[in-house]
């Protein structure tokens with residue numbers, strides 16, 4: 362039977378997650394905790410018996426490092442890895458590098474929440490989740506999904522919002538319900554797809 366396994370994992374804690382800064386396309390490294398979370402993602406997947414045929418990641422170091430560390434724990438350091446800018450984090454535009462609490466003090470709690478979690482309101486100079494879906498979904502459909510449907514076991518290491526963009530489609534969220542779908546750092550979300558590419562089962566190792 363064709364397995365159609367797709368595992369998504371958000372990178373471990375980054376230096377800028379720790380400093381509470383909007384990150385987007387900026388490229389901070391993982392913290393020591395982030396390294397631990399990435400290793401734990403690999404050991405948890407290994408403990409549950411998962412192995413992969415191909416992995417995808419973004420052009421940003423925090424996701425690439427998370428993938429490398431997880432693959433090391435899985436004993437799969439030589440797995441083919443495809444890196445693409447399409448899986449980068451949502452571009453936070455002018456907010457990039459600003460402290461999230463300072464932004465709340467300046468623009469108000471409500472406005473900052475809208476920028477961070479609404480579907481179609483972009484932060485100044487940046488991408489909304491809708492914009493992020495517009496760049497990640499075509500990549501998913503043309504590059505990732507065909508591999509899954511062919512029976513390859515696929516691991517994707519990327520970012521909170523580039524993965525929420527894919528999850529919106531996979532889990533059929535509405536613009537309202539996606540606002541509440543959070544993704545923990547380093548916690549794999551395991552999907553089995555049906556032959557028609559819809560989701561048969563999902564297990565979020567965060568919850």
Ligand SMILES: O=C(O)[C@H](O)COP(=O)(O)O
Pocket residue numbers: 382383384385450453477520521522
């Ligand atoms: O880019 C960032 O700042 C984070 O990775 C995700 O930020 P968010 O929690 O504001 O979506």
